[in-house]
Amino acid sequence: MRDKRMTPSDVVAELSDGMTIGIGGWGSRRKPMALVRAILDSPLKDLTIVSYGGPDVGLLVAAGKVRKLVFGFVSLDTVAYDPHFQKARQAGDLDVTELDEGMFQCGLIAAGHRLPFLPIRAGLGSDVMRTNPELRTVRSPYDDEELVAMPALHLDVALVHMNRADQHGNAQYLGPDPYFDDLFCLAANRRYVSCEQVVDTFDGAVQTLLLNRMMVDGVVETPNGAHFTSCAPDYSRDEKFQRLYAEADWDCFADRFLSGGERGYQEAVRSWQ
């Protein structure tokens, strides 16, 4: 079996301008932030980001990496609105496909199942249909009910963060929620998993092994790699740092925390604390 261990820069080297990148986690929870930071540190541009959005979206938008965003929400949870995302939207700078959260999941499942679309009731009557005029409805061939034909959300790449993984790409979440990370991986052509720790053997219930190695192309060991989002039970969200992120001037924040690579980031956070 292959050893799939990589560094964050190895992952970024496999990405290219204009790619569609799905980012796992949920809001401000278990985001693959070390991989996001590696993208911030690269010349990549014009990305389409597909995310249940948290600070991953705000950071990438603030750094000018995003051409288009596919999302159901962007929130830092205790900070309701990400200021960088708000600023870009209010400037009219961002091309968006804004979906209902359930439609988003439906699109990932359709892509994972290699279907062009899946029917769903969500979206009917709402401005999801008006603001995304490419969306179509279908009539049930059985009872004529009209439903939304949610198109597959195909991803070039999925980036997710888990608590543990082995070198082959089997990966485990130890918190209470899998979020949608397995669906992101199945919807993508290339799948990279960062994790708190690479292990030889897994502890815990077998149901926590959310990803198996045929769903994963690369494994990156990034301790504290979801910071400042949560990675339960290893650590919770860094609320103080999140407030700093939300309130700081972007250039100052980027200069202080994002200019020295992942090691520099972790050191800057430690000295700030």
Next chain:
Amino acid sequence: MAVTRAEVCVAACADLFAGDGEILASPMGFVPGLGARLARLTSEPDLLLSDGEAYLLTADGELEGWMPYRKVFDVVAHGTRHVVMGANQLDRFGNQNISAIGDHGKPTRQLLGFRGAPGNTVNNKTSYWIPRHSKRVLVDAVDVVSGVGYDKQAGPFHNIHRVVTNLAVFDFDTPDRSMRIVSVHPGVDVQEVHDQTGFELPRDEPAVTREPTEHELDLIRTVLDPDSKRDREVRV
């Protein structure tokens, strides 16, 4: 101690769940959360309560189930859920906006996004909680339709139940399914409700919202919210 406006609102939110039985209550906001827990302890003991993360909890906070985000979408589609959402804007037909103020292409204020509102409103019972009733929230027409109102084609399971604000309780039991006042909270002048609403409401003589019973007050004050956080969400 006199009954406060916040306590009236908690009881009104508890009453939203009347008759719901064994379904998932999904209250957004502190006061509707208290209402759901109060209903579970009194009139609707079979309600399921989520912690808003991955757990189903009893009224005492004991674990009774697992409801991660992905499973919430299953429950939404199944319809065994009553959500109480907030609204940045709400119109007379119950269209709700939590997405953006202004033009969606270049909003004057970007809000959360559609979230689950489109799916919630066409799949499961939906109510709204508005802690600050004003013309800015109760508008003639919302800028972006997130939750779907009664003037839209929304399929067979569309069910907007009620709206509770800091001033009154509303439903949509009119011939054209537009909003009307069910009851005005004790101490609120009906005219104030009309004045603070950005659209015409029928000029019926509404009832007065009930006050919580002694038992309910005791639960609210000593068990559910001993620190009176409710008073921070509802100000008179």
